[in-house]
Structure formats: structure tokens, C-alpha cells
Amino acid sequence: MATLSRRQRFPFPEIPEWVEAFPARFAMPTMGDLYAVRIEDYMEGDRYVMRAELPGVSPEDIDVAISEGVLTVKAERTEHEAEKNRSEIRYGAMSRSVTLPPGTDEDDVRADYTDGMLTVTVGLGREKAEAKHIEVTHHA
Template sequence: MTTVARKQRFAFPEMSDWFENLPARFAMPTMGDLYTVRIEDYTEDGRYVMRAELPGMSPEDIDVFISDGILTVQAERTEKDVTKNHGEIRYGAMSRSVTLPPGADDDDVKADYTDGMLTVSVGLGAEKAEAKHVEIRHGN
């Protein structure tokens, strides 16, 4: 009798990971024609840091901007006009937006693209005061 070992997996992995692990022919874009850019983010030395995987891109194909406290990375990979025997590389527009933490200074932003990784860091100034509660009066 043969015993088959199974790996225990969490029943609902993060959706982006689930789609990423599908075979390429079944993978679907996340929004219309846009693919999601895979990121990681953390705070280091008083700065918010977001790293994005953008392999095979040139810096001219990447756009980083901040608007209303949202940091957005957009990129586009164009397909080479060649006959392929096999293809799993994603082409087209890619985008990812994240909400910046409180105190982020959108005038203190740095971006670097090295070895397929885009690193964007935003200075963190003093956080704004906590939300103030407003007393509600009942008028008669």
C-alpha cells in the first residue's frame, strides 16, 4: 500500500498569490487590462519604503506619482514582435496604489530602479493629531 503525503495549506491564501500561482494560460488580469504590481512595504530610518517587482522594464516605462495621500506605480511592458514557441511573460499595463501612512511628506520622495526592483521612499514627518470627536447636539 502506498501512502500519499499532502502539504497542509491555508484554505484561503491571499488572492493575489492564488492568481500568481495559476498556470500562465489561465492567469487573468486584475482590472481590465491592468496587471497588479507585486510589492512589499515597511518603515525604515523614518521613511516609508515601498519596493515593487518590475523585472525587464526600463526606467522610461515606469511612472511613480503621489496624489491625495496615495502612492501609485504604473508601468508598461511592450511585447516584442517575434514568433514565439512558448510565452509566459506578461505584457501590457501594470499598476499598484497604496495609501501612505499618516505624516508622509509628499515633498520628500525618492525613487530608485535597480536589478528589476523599484524602491520608493517617502519621508515621514510628524503625524497629525488624532481624530477629534465632535459633540452632537440634539436641536429642538
């Protein structure tokens, strides 16, 4: 007995490519027209540490600023001019802001960029203020 086999053509040949590229297209959340910089932060001794993933960014294209208790990192990755078959790399402006913990000394900030990782440390120079209790008065 002969077995019949039928080859079905897949009507959307580009779908496997879309599925393969899915994680790269959505890996970095956007904030308006900016891409969010991926970070980690932690306390190390008497310093607050924030590390940011910025591979492929020139140090001249990184801006680190502190204002009113908020640390902001901005960067821009420029696209290389070449005819490409595929590109899953995000280009353009990126930004991320984090609120610094209480007691940070905004005058004691260091930033280092090595191997695509930006490390910003902020000193915890000021002692945390004790809670102030305020007397409540009552007028009858």
C-alpha cells in the same frame, strides 16, 4: 500465460502543456485591462517603503505619482518582436495604487529602480495629529 497490455492514447495531448503553464497565466491578477504590479510595503525608520516587482521594464516606462495620499505606480512591458514557440511573459500595461499611511510628506519622495525592483520611499515628516475631542451640545 501471456499478459495483454493495451496502450491508450490520451485524447487531449495539449492538457499537460496547459497544466504546466497554469501558474504563469494566472500569477498576476488583472485590474480591468491592466495587470496588477506585485508589491511589498513596510515602515523603515522614519520612511514608508514600497517595493514593486518590475522585471524587464525600462526605467523610461515607469511612472510614479502621488496624489491625495495615494501612491500609484504604472509601468508597461513591451513585447519583443520575434517568432516564439512559447511565451509565458506578461506584456502590456501594469498598475498598482496604495494608500499612504497618515503623516506622510508627499514632498519627500524618492524612487530607485535597480535589478528589476522599484523602491519608492516617502518621508514621515509630519507628526501624527492627536485625536481631537469635539464637545457635543444638546438642544432640548
